[in-house]
Amino acid sequence: MKINRSFFATLVASAVLLATPHAAFAQEGVPATISASATDEVPAKFAEKNVRIAVVRQLNTGDVYQNWIAGIESEADRLGIKLDVYNADGENAKQALFLQQAVATKPDAIIVGWGFVDSLAPGLEAAKAANIPVITFDVGAQPSDDFVTIDQGDKPMMAGILEKLKEDLGGGDIKGDVIYVYVPGYQALDRRDTVWREFIAENPGLNLVAQIGVVNSNTAAQTADQARAAMTANPDVVAIVAPYDEFAKGASLAVGELGRQSKTKVYGMDISTADIAVMVGENSPWVVTATTDMVNVGAVILRTTAAKIAGQLEGNTLSITPAVITQAELRDAKVQNVEELRKAFSALTTPEVSRAPWMDAVE
Amino acid sequence: MSTDIQSSPAERATPYSKDAITHFIYRYGLLVVLALMIVVFSIAHPFFGTFANAMFILQASAIVAVVGLGCTISMTVGGFDLAVGATMSLVVMVAAGAMVIYGFSGPVAILLGLAAGLLAGLLNAMLIVYARIPDLVATLAAQFLVSGTTLLAVNGQSISEGMSLGTTSATGTFAPIFKWLGSGYVFGVHSSVIVAGLVFLAVFALLNLTKWGRIFYAIGGNPVAAAAVGIPVRRYRIIAYLLSGLLSAVAGLLLVARSNRGDVSVGDAYLLQAVSAALVGYAVLGANRANAFGTLIGAVFVATLINGLTMFNFPYYAQTFVQGLLLGVALLMSYTLGPKSKR
DSSP states (O other), rough: HHHHHHHHHHHHHHGGGGGGGGGGOOOOOOBEEOTTOOOOSSSSHHHTTTOOHHHHHHOOOOHHHHHHHHHHHHHHHHHHHHHHEEOOTOOHHHHHHHHHHHHHHHEEEEEEEEEEEHHHHHHHHHHTTTOEOOOOEEEOOOOOOOEEEEEEOOHHHHHHHHHHHHHHHTTOOOEEEEEOOEEEEOOOHHHHHHHHHHHHHOOOEEEEEEEOOOOOOSSHHHHHHHHHHHHOOOTTEEEEEEOHHHHHHOHHHHHTTOOOOOTEEEHHHHHHOHHHHHHHSSTTEEEEEOOOOHHHHHHHHHHHHHHHHHOOEEESSEOOOOOEEEHHHHHHTOOOOHHHHHHHGGGOOOOTTTGGGGGGGGO | OHHHOOSSSHHHOOOOOSSHHHHHHHHHHHHHHHHHHHHHHHHTTTTTHHHHHHHHHHHHHHHHHHHHHHHHHHHHHTTTTTTHHHHHHHHHHHHHHHHHOOOOOOHHHHHHHHHHHHHHHHHIIIIIIIIIOOOHHHHHHHHHHHHHHHHHHHTTTOTTTEETTTTEOOOEEEEEHHHHHHHHHTEEHHHHHHHHHHHHHHHHHHHHHHHHHHHHHHHHHHHHHHHHHHOOOHHHHHHHHHHHHHHHHHHHHHHHHHHBBBTTTTTTOOOHHHHHHHHHHGGGOOSSSSOOHHHHHHHHHHHHHHHHHHTTTOOOHHHHHHHHHHHHHHHHHHHSOOGGGGG
């Protein structure tokens, strides 16, 4: 139960992002970078240790969310920032109230983790009115001068596993029967889907024989049922593209049950300790995954927020670069859990992102 | 208003514990702790004691108080409604669906929501009164039936403005009345606090000032004796569960107005909070039974505690423990320090 939860969170948290009231006055997102004016001189407010950030998160129970806040807390600690953390226990109404409460305490900035603009709108408006910058993670607010948005790199994650698929099929004009697992309406999945549609259009030799998918509390098992049926009807399937770890686990299960491991490979996403066990398991068809590390995500969010407070952030949107990890790499590194994975794959940690020179000089 | 609660004849006749201190703790302990807590938090954090924060605390307790008052009514007849959370979830989906999917107006959505709550209450009542299934088991079944029906009706999906409906998108939006319930104020008081206040006054009056209230308590105290003196016990038990369903519906409407979307199973978490509020309420003013004022204090107590603990960055996983501690202490006060003859 590690990073896979993050995806489900993203799923849950992003079901309606495309249709939020805010979309009406959308501004163009500009990639966020540290401005050139940032030096190694610590901004006065930070030197005086006089910075307070409120964190209002929709989701808090589970390793993923614990890792996320741990990343934020350790970076805040390093930079001498005081944090107020509001935990909404997955309740949107509670998060909405907490956001308004956080605004009323007038912090230097607010970090919002997950949630929906539908529910958060009154608080976001209040923050804007009070000139408090808001940094959102996987909320789906439109980036603007007031709102900096951060998300996991869904598109690069999808591109990464599809590149591996192309490579496995020999490159060039690839062909073969494929199954795709997808449920529309979840923004993270929708973002991944745009990459998939481009990919399938560019590779006309690929024959999409079935699109399956279900998201509920029993996603893996039900995906397995659907995949088994689709594979039985289409015996020549060479690949199942399953861009969510519950999908990938279900697909792997179905391939194993039908004994098709030598013919059909699974291209999955996300990773948890349980997923690692599936991927490195004997004769596992799950050959590649793409993921981000939530501790790193938390640290990037905090640095981005600090830069915004210091007036040294240009742009307003940031996608955290994921790592693509193959089954072979996992086996070679003899990784058994997410902690070992973090040590073995340095690409999961991005300390240079949103790092102003002064952030190393704070004492 | 508080004196009415403990001055029923049965209460006055009860011999209190000999120890005056025990007696004081029994009656006022929880209120003293609440007052102390407010003072300490106010001194320790400059924002805690502000009017704005008081309003946040009341807002945080409003929904729990309303559904808790529903639980209180079912408890007065010796029942227990485990279906209140599922009923809230149902009402959330009915109201959100009515507006977003079917494009109904706000008042219609409210009426449909209240009707759904009454229907859930009726299901409870039928199972208990006519099928003669014990309250706990019957409402447990009703809980599963109600939440299962909700999930089936929406395919397990949340309802939100602009959601995908297969080939098209939903065009309905949340009505102005819901926007007001979610973020409206009257003289600086949040709309949900006003609604909760009105519900409290109504339930307080019902239980303490009317014949119905006396009959409810009589049935809860001894249903056989109540029947023996000619009280139509079944009818009043049906009424109690209908009221519990209705108040769950009001709570569900407040909830959907605050989140502006219909989240699957969102009300479920309120069952235990509401029951806790009602049980903490046993210990308020030594009532030693379900009562409206106590439930209100129970809801505000928990909200104050969570608000303060959050302000001091108490980890969320420790907050549950502190709530458990509060409930434990309240129950100790009711059952252990209370007059022995009451049991």
